[in-house]
Amino acid sequence: MGEKAVCLLSGGLDSATVLAYAISKGYQCYAISFNYGQRHMKELVSSEKLAQVFNVPRIVASINLNDLSKSALTGHGDVEKRDLKNISDSIPNTYVPSRNIIFLSMAASFAESHGSSTIFIGANALDYSGYPDCRPEFYNAFENALNIGTDLGNRKGFKIKVPLQYLKKSEIIKLGKSLGVPYELTSSCYEGGDEACGECDSCLLRLQGFMGAELEDPIKYKKYPDFYEKYLKTRKKN
Amino acid sequence: MGEKAVCLLSGGLDSATVLAYAISKGYQCYAISFNYGQRHMKELVSSEKLAQVFNVPRIVASINLNDLSKSALTGHGDVEKRDLKNISDSIPNTYVPSRNIIFLSMAASFAESHGSSTIFIGANALDYSGYPDCRPEFYNAFENALNIGTDLGNRKGFKIKVPLQYLKKSEIIKLGKSLGVPYELTSSCYEGGDEACGECDSCLLRLQGFMGAELEDPIKYKKYPDFYEKYLKTRKKN
Numbered sequence: 001m002g003e004k005a006v007c008l009l010s011g012g013l014d015s016a017t018v019l020a021y022a023i024s025k026g027y028q029c030y031a032i033s034f035n036y037g038q039r040h041m042k043e044l045v046s047s048e049k050l051a052q053v054f055n056v057p058r059i060v061a062s063i064n065l066n067d068l069s070k071s072a073l074t075g076h077g078d079v080e081k082r083d084l085k086n087i088s089d090s091i092p093n094t095y096v097p098s099r100n101i102i103f104l105s106m107a108a109s110f111a112e113s114h115g116s117s118t119i120f121i122g123a124n125a126l127d128y129s130g131y132p133d134c135r136p137e138f139y140n141a142f143e144n145a146l147n148i149g150t151d152l153g154n155r156k157g158f159k160i161k162v163p164l165q166y167l168k169k170s171e172i173i174k175l176g177k178s179l180g181v182p183y184e185l186t187s188s189c190y191e192g193g194d195e196a197c198g199e200c201d202s203c204l205l206r207l208q209g210f211m212g213a214e215l216e217d218p219i220k221y222k223k224y225p226d227f228y229e230k231y232l233k234t235r236k237k238n
Numbered sequence: 239m240g241e242k243a244v245c246l247l248s249g250g251l252d253s254a255t256v257l258a259y260a261i262s263k264g265y266q267c268y269a270i271s272f273n274y275g276q277r278h279m280k281e282l283v284s285s286e287k288l289a290q291v292f293n294v295p296r297i298v299a300s301i302n303l304n305d306l307s308k309s310a311l312t313g314h315g316d317v318e319k320r321d322l323k324n325i326s327d328s329i330p331n332t333y334v335p336s337r338n339i340i341f342l343s344m345a346a347s348f349a350e351s352h353g354s355s356t357i358f359i360g361a362n363a364l365d366y367s368g369y370p371d372c373r374p375e376f377y378n379a380f381e382n383a384l385n386i387g388t389d390l391g392n393r394k395g396f397k398i399k400v401p402l403q404y405l406k407k408s409e410i411i412k413l414g415k416s417l418g419v420p421y422e423l424t425s426s427c428y429e430g431g432d433e434a435c436g437e438c439d440s441c442l443l444r445l446q447g448f449m450g451a452e453l454e455d456p457i458k459y460k461k462y463p464d465f466y467e468k469y470l471k472t473r474k475k476n
Binding site: 137 | 299303305333334335337343344346347350351370371373375387389390391392
């Protein structure tokens with residue numbers, strides 16, 4: 001049996017890829033998903049299916065961020081629509097303050113209780129929404145806080161692994177494809193409808209990624225953005 | 239109106255004192271209490287009463303640490319009984335991995351959503367149970383992680399205030415008394431019965447504190463430990 005690891009599994013493209021990556025590196029993975037009062041339950045359904053496909057145990061941790069934090073992702077207002085060009089320039093209203101900090105703290109508690117000191121998270125600092133808790137410096141600082149503030153951290157040292165950190169979305173998708181990630185089961189849209197909206201930051205970054213990887217996104221969209229529509233036409237011509 | 243601050247309020251002696259201290263320093267306080275699957279609800283009742291007495295708004299954040307973390311405080315096994323002399327030497331089975339880390343992350347999320355960058359916590363590194371997330375170095379490391387990983391931290395800087403950090407329990411009680419803390423409403427016992435057990439780390443440290451402050455603890459105990467019984471006899475003689 002390989003070393004134990006806890007993988008944050010939101011049900012999105014990045015976390016599915018990270019789980020496949022951790023398994024491919026021989027880790028014995030436990031998935032942890034969060035029911036945090038998000039706008040929709042679609043990503044929890046996706047993460048459940050992904051855990052089944054990858055045959056890993058999964059725990060759903062509940063926290064009510066709804067009352068706690070004002071964000072469009074926890075039902076406070078509509079999801080902001082932005083242009084791909086300036087997505088990384090500012091922090092959108094889907095920002096949930098300290099969300100990854102809370103998730104990692106809870107993952108660390110679970111990990112320590114189950115004898116694992118390795119945590120995988122699918123954060124990415126290139127094609128991302130500009131959230132401060134997706135940045136590399138944050139993960140180092142948080143790992144340090146864990147190593148001081150926990151018994152296991154003191155004794156053994158936690159490792160927060162962020163393997164997608166410096167990959168472009170297209171590179172993540174290529175990596176995932178090579179590892180057999182079933183992207184048709186993943187869910188990225190902030191709106192969480194049966195069909196992805198094709199307009200939010202997350203949909204735009206995802207479709208740009210598939211385009212860059214020269215692949216078609218297998219999930220359904222209500223409406224494609226212009227750039228992806230054009231790409232699909234070019235693909236069909238060739 | 240003073241600067242806004244979020245105060246972690248467990249309902250115990252330390253957190254009640256910290257709340258009184260923050261108010262005395264002119265902060266406009268919001269209390270946050272946690273329903274985390276603890277052994278008993280007594281401390282939540284205490285924190286509610288304390289918030290009423292101090293006339294501060296209070297939010298109860300829910301997280302199920304029960305499924306997540308193995309600890310005697312979340313119902314996994316009995317609370318370990320130890321001797322006062324070696325309480326700080328090792329970590330007891332009431333240690334909930336990352337508990338303060340999770341609480342502070344959630345408090346930070348709440349604070350940022352409500353425009354506050356100051357968080358008060360009643361941790362104490364002298365008369366404490368030996369939990370790693372009560373140590374001063376941890377708070378510095380965590381503040382640093384927050385300042386990198388959040389928008390408000392980036393812009394303004396979070397301040398985690400730990401005013402009881404270097405105080406002995408007796409000094410905390412003297413401070414609280416001078417600020418009018420109603421210690422009869424606080425609840426410290428890990429067992430959480432109607433009457434405190436008088437045997438757990440928390441009861442022992444509390445009673446030692448009252449003895450050191452030359453005061454009587456106003457709450458009821460099932461049974462006093464020998465040292466406190468002797469102290470009460472000496473008091474009555476004088």
